[in-house]
Amino acid sequence: MSKTNFPGRLPVKQLFLLAIIFCYHSIAFSQETTTISGVVADSASNAPLPSVSVLVKGTARGTTTDANGKYSIKASSNSTLIFRSVGYGEKQITVGNQSVIDISLSTSNQNLDPVVVVAYGTQKKTSVTAAISTLNGDEIDAVPISNLSNAIVGRVSGVILKQGSGEPGRDQSSFLIRGISSTGSTQPLMVVDGIPRGFYALDPNTVESITILKDAAAVAPYGVAGANGVVLVTTKRGAKGTPALSYNGYIGFQNATVLSHYVNSYQFATLKNAAAKNDGLPPPYTNSDLQKYKDGSDPDAYPRGDFYKQIIKSNSILTNHDIELAGGNDQIKYYASFGYQHQGGMWSKTNSNRYNTSISLDAEATKTTKISFSVIGRVQKNAYSPAGAAYGLVATSLPIDAFQYSNGLPGNFAGAYFLNDGYSRNDITQIYSQLSVEQKIPFITGLTAKATVAYDPTIIMGKNWTTPIHIYSIDTTQHPYVYKDGILGTTKPSLSEQVSQAQQITFQGSLNYVKKLGKNRIGALALFETNAVNSQNLETGRKNYNLFLDEISMGGSSSGDITNSGSSAATRQLGLVYRVTYDYSSKYLFEASGRYDGSYFFAPGKRFGFFPAFSIGWRLSEENFIKKNLLWIDNLKVRASYGEAGALAGSAFQYLGTYAIASPAYAFNGNAVQGVNERSEPNPNITWERAKKTDVGLEATLWKGILKVEADYFHEKRSNMLVTPDVIVPSEYGIGLSQVNAGVMENKGVDFSVGSVYPISGDFEVSLTTNFTYAQNTLLQVFETTTTYNNPNRRITGKPLGTQFGFKSLGFFQLNDFDNNGNLKEGIAIQPWGKVLPGDIRYKDINNDGKINDDDLTKIGDPAIPQIIYGISPGLRYKGLSLDLLFQGAAKTNFYYVRQGAWPFHSSGSAFVEHLNYWTPENPNAKNPRITSAPTTNNTQVSSFWMQDASYVRLKSATLSYYLPLKVTEKIRIKNARIYISGQNILTWTRMINYDPENTNSLGPNYPPQKVISLGLNVTF
Amino acid sequence: MLFLILTSMLSCKKNFLDVTPKDQISDNTVWATTDNADLFLNSIYGSIPGPFNTFDPEENYSDDCMDGINPVRSRQIYANSVYTPSNAPTYWGVYSYIRKCNLFIEKVTASKLPGTWKQLRLAETRFLRAYLYMLLWTRYGGVPIITDVLNSSVQGDAIFRSRNTLDETFKFITDECAGAANDLPIKATVAGRVTKGAALALKGWCELFNASPLHNPDNNKTKWALAAATNKQVMDLNVYSLFPDYETMFYEENNNNVESIFAKAYLGGTSIGGSREGIQGPTFANGVQHAYGMINPSQEIVDSYSMANGLPIADPASGYDPQNPYVNREKRFYQSIVYDGSFWLGSEMLTRQGVGSKNQLDLSGGSGVTKTGYYLRKGLNPKYAVNGINMLNSASYMVFRYAEVLLSYAEAQNEAVGPDESVYQAINKVRIRSELPSLTAGLSQDQMRAEIRRERRVELAFEEKRWYDLIRWKIAEKSLNGSLHAMKIEQVNGQWVYSIIPAPGGGRTFYANKNYYWPIPQSAMDKNSKLIQNPNY
Secondary structure, eight states: OOOOOOOGGGHHHHHHHHHHEEEEEEEEIIIEEEEEEEEEETTTTOOTTTTEEEEEETOEEEEEOOTTTTTEEEEOOOEEEEOOOTTTTOEEOOOOOOOOEEEEOOOOTTOOOOOOEEETEEEEEEOOSOOOOEEEEGGTTTTSSSSSSTTTTTTTEEEEEOOOOOOSSOOOOOOEESSOOOOOOOOOEEEEETOOOTTTSGGGGGEEEEEEEHHHHGGGGGGGOOOEEEEEEEEEEOOOOEEEEEEEEEEEEESSSSOOOOOHHHOOOOHHHHHHHHOOOSSSSSHHHHHHHHHSSSTTSSSSOHHHHOOOSSSEEEEEEEEEEEEOOOOOEEEEEEEEEEEOOOSTTOOEEEEEEEEEEEEEEEEEEEEEEEEEEEEEEEETTTSSSSSHHHHOOTTOSSOOOOOOBOOSHHHHHHSSSSSEEEEEEEEEEEEEEEEEESSSTTEEEEEEEEEEEEEEEEEEEEEEEEEEEEEETTSSOEEEEEEESSSSSSEEEEEEEEEEEEEEEEEEEEEEEETEEEEEEEEEEEEEEEEEEEEEOOOOOOSSSOOOGGGGOGGGGGGEEEEEEEEEEEEEEEEEEEEEEEEEEEEEEEEEETTTTSSSTTSSSEEEEEEEEGGGGGGGHHHOTTTTTTEEEEEEEEEEEOOOOOOOOTTTEEEEEEEEEEEEEEEEEEEEOOSOOOOOOOOOEEEEEEEEEEEETTTTEEEEEEEEEEEEEEEEEEOOOGGSOOOOOOSSOOEEEEEEEEEEEEEEEEEEESSSSSSSEEEEEEEEEEEEEEEOOOOHHHHHHHSTTOOOSSSOTTTEEBEEEEEEEOOGGBBBTBBBBTTOOOSSSOOOOSSSEEEETTTTTTSSSSOEEEEEEEEEEEEEEEEEEEEEEETTEEEEEEEEEEOOEEEEEEEETSTTGGGGGGOBBBGBBOOOOTTTTOOOOOOOOSSSSSGSBBGGGGGEEOOOEEEEEEEEEEEEEEEHHHHHTEEEEEEEEEEEEEEEESSOOOSSSOOOOOOOOOOOEEEEEEEEEEEEE | HHHHHHHHHHSSOOGGGOOOOOOOOOOOOOOOOOOHHHHHHHHHHHHHEEEEGGGSGGGGGSEEEEEESSSSSSIIIIIOOOOOTTTTTGGGEEEHHHHHHHHHHHHHHHOOOOOHHHHHHHHHHHHHHHHHHHHHHHSSSOOOOOOOOOOOOHHHHGGGGOOOOHHHHHHHHHHHHHHHHHSSOSSSSTTTTOHHHHHHHHHHHHHHHHHHHTTTTOOEEEHHHHHHHHHHHHHHHHOOOOOSSSTTSSSSGTTTTTTTEEEEEEEETTOOOBBHHHHHOEEEEEEEEEOOOOEOOOOOOHHHHHHHTTTTSSSSSGGGOSSTTTTBOHHHHHEEEOTTTTTTTTTTEEESSSSOOOSOOOOOSSSOOOSSSEEEOOOOGGGGOOEEEEEEEOOEEEEHHHHHHHHHHHHHHHHOOOOOHHHHHHHHHHHHHHTTTOOOOOOHHHHHHHHHHHHHHHTTTTOOOOHHHHHTTTOOOHSSSSEEEEEEEEEEEEEEEEEEEEEEEEOOOOOOOTTTTTOHHHHHHHOOTTTOOOOOO
């Protein structure tokens, strides 16, 4: 038996970890709390304010001011007090060494101006003129997810995500910012701490914020990489204060959100008999067979066929543990964290272990020089069954074959794969390291120069060990039964190993200038950036192992047993970024930004482009007519932006007309020879796609922060879109053409978020935030054949990308559609795929020409990517108890069921329970056509029959948490502690059956996303 | 600090963005030397379709076999004749290989490479191109004959070509073969390259096709005579003979044997390895799946094998016993078919009902097990019986072998002048190799035709020849209508009873008014308005 990682051990590890943490705490980091008291008053009248809630930030500790505005609360020196009252702006004060803190609250809202991360810098939220949305890291650190992308959906406006799989290490969501604007790549740019990098595998606990850049003003500084939007992730850094050590960890239990319901052996045999009858064949199963499948009296010869029970582990573990230490003084701030995550799979061979670490230092080296250094590292080890798509194996196994016999031997395909010793693993080691130096230029006030260099190496090691697959057959003519060993496939093991490496080097040099002249404020940024990635991979394999030793050097040594291959590649980008901001009196805001950008993708002379953007903002709330008259408006800003961004939508080097080598291409006299082939016909003029983006937005904060609204209308026109002009040459042309910049696509929609936090008292607070995104694209110009273009029903141009076409189903042919001779009655359109019978799918003759053919194709469904996505998050907090829910949904999307995912006995496969409801004369309104031994051509045409509305609403996550009362935390000498119960994908409402509504694999069942319920603990020492 | 920024900006030279992809070769390099240019021709050789190695061999379009599993094109689309231009099987894609040939011919002709090398390689390429056109011509009739390298930016609308006629296409193919044959060697210096015999065999085959009833409704004897003469030319080269062992002739150790005229090569253990055992072979052996079972021989082909005494089973004197059908059959039957009670991989293959065999005839029509009671044996090397696309086998797929030339000659000569001595000699050579007695003398032309057709069907079974024969003899409307048949063996009153039943999923439909030609794919029609669709599609 191979060694498997048994998650049952993990709690021991966790306890050990906790023990260490507690030891540490009692030795070093214990922090005394002192009592702070004071009076809260109105800033205008100086009158004391009763019922103001006073909270220690990040804890459950809170109190309320009395009738005289007095309060008293216990807090440590590095904690922050938050003062909130209905009708007043919030105020936050760091305790330090004060014991008396008297403060005044203002009805104005000046303090409410957080700083947000933007391209190559930060800005005050109120002065931003671009469309961005932000998610704070602390909103997601209790959510039991393994991949950070799965925490975002429903939490911010403007993003459309779909988590197609829940398989450990492969469960990232597809990520779209404001939908789809191109037929090519729609992948947004991902940036971590200012450098282009993936963020999916970051430890959620180390994330400070996630910012989504949506409009041209926000993305233009990223030039050719910005058109699909940008995700900026900022990781945590140290802050001034005594060292703070904290632990956050949870253990969760995963189960599939939905499993496909396959028939059991009895249902299978019954269905097969019915199908055989319809096909005029004798019944393959006798009554005695049926009885034995039904009663399970002879499970080895007549298994019940419910593999799921034998394969799928329920409650597989997802657990995450983090320790972080942060602190600093005026000169040096530090942050360090270590995280461990284990994610079990639905079966024992599949799992993922991840180790994350993050270290950062910020030092004021001189009065004018700041040096920042950080290293973020990750080691991730994914392990899978050697069968590849294990879930698919279950789907293709027949329930009449035993998965595993009563004596433990494997009986069928799936059983043999799941029970054998092979494995498929990949280990990823990735480091994000960066150093930056920021220098204030002494002789020009407001001018800063900064240089950053980042070096990010990644190494992925893959190892696949395949051992012979033993399947036992059962000889039922002998009693007791005899189990005979047989080997499926090769009789000796084989091994392959891959090493791929990539090194990304990014350099940024910038000058930043800020100047205030009276009411005029000017800012300017100029930045130069280069980015280079070099990658290499090597692969080697051996076959015919005599010994079960999974090392390359132990494999067979004849030339046929050995394979080796390798390759390398490189990418380059360089750009000049600028941004100029100007505001007058914080009221009128102007910004111009952009980039002059170059990429290696294209021919010399076609490599550089300029992408400018302009935006304006008007803060109406700063105008006297509002300031004086409409006191309930704290902040009201309208803004607009227009600009361009680029996209490298296709593949590189399409400008080159070259030949590619194929090896081996052929064999002469038993010797392999290489070959060369033409690549596609080159396009020397190819260049980037251009996105012209317009955005109009409104931001408002009303009633002293009780209501916050941010809404945007957006419009994008993607021109120069890369499309393959294959329709302009005949099929006889004989070679593919390179893409050309000839497509045009429009994408428009709205996104908004509305949030409200209502403190009913210092102890009780309710909140509700919602966000909504609607994005609809239209193909304005693509290459389309005249055949589809000239038929308005089939025309692709003018419809959203991915609009699904097919025949319109009219339900089934019924008995009375046929005359006494079994022929279709006059006037019913003839279908060309063989003779139809009652119970076959009838299609609509759209052009009424009496026959069904391609001219009757029409739109039958919306694209598989939802056009509407939304989230609703109600929350409430009472004293130390809080509950946060997230309902998330999607609409205007269709899912097309096809092949083994839709049809019974497709490809000699099994059937779903759903298929038991098939057409018969007695069941004319069945859900499925008449049953046949194999799907018929007529019933498998692309049609609305197999199309399903894939809208859904789900309780995406819920967290119930409780802060231990001060009495308790003081006794155990910790600053604060929180326990929580949390969940992900808890409940789902949808019309989809057999699959999760976020499934992206229309060909059959996928590893479903997981429903996770977890229990967590968060302690600060 | 500023200095650092400035120097770094300056040091970043203009060529920072110059990245050369390392997996590509320039035009100049490819055509610079004969060795390099050979690499291009190698890939044309590699482009020749190796049909029998595919998931759903076109042999399943014939009445000799069916695919064991569904959904595959042969069963789902072709067998039921439910094809339209949108879903029909297609060969239109060979135009991409034709382009390769045209490019090679254009570049090599224009090059300064040595003349003898040029002459030889151009002839090889012309043969390969003619072979590709044969694939189109036999299926579609007349097709656009493209011999230049299409270039939309230079040629404009001239890249849209209309269909040449049936006769023009035929003439092009045979003229090219004749031209190539002049420049090709009788024996290739490297086994596997095109020879004179290959070019003549292709020419003779096209002439035979063209003389057959489909293209020769008036039975013009000169067409038959032409076919006979060309096939005779191959015989007269005196380099080919029949390989003594019909069973192992198809194994890799006998690649390029004396009978092989032109073959598609495979190399086991590489991405160009053959997988016919894992795809086409018997599904289960020793209780474990060893192949997808994608060729299930029909009762029709089984009944075509004669008895060991050389008589067809329909002959009352043959001694055939329908309740004991697998005894005393001719040698090729045992070399070609896995039947109930025979052995494969040391496992007794039982297709009979009720003994718990995994190979029991699948009456439900829906599993991967035999639908006819038979599996394929011919050409399958037991040592590569590894389930799936295993790419283990190095056995070549013989496109033309000498037995076919002999049978084609016999057929053409019998039609052109009647059953003369040379006809007997040709067919008897094939029979004698398989230990069958010579045909009795004095057969009429019609009797000889029947013998030749049966002999051809059996000898070339599962070599993707039968479908062409059904089409050219214009008998598909008869042979491909109704159902293929299976052998059901069940116990009745303690006796094993053999009964022939329609094979589950073995239905066949063929419309004589359209199905002798394939429809041009709709995607090709949509892009070239000059193309005219074949009738009744």
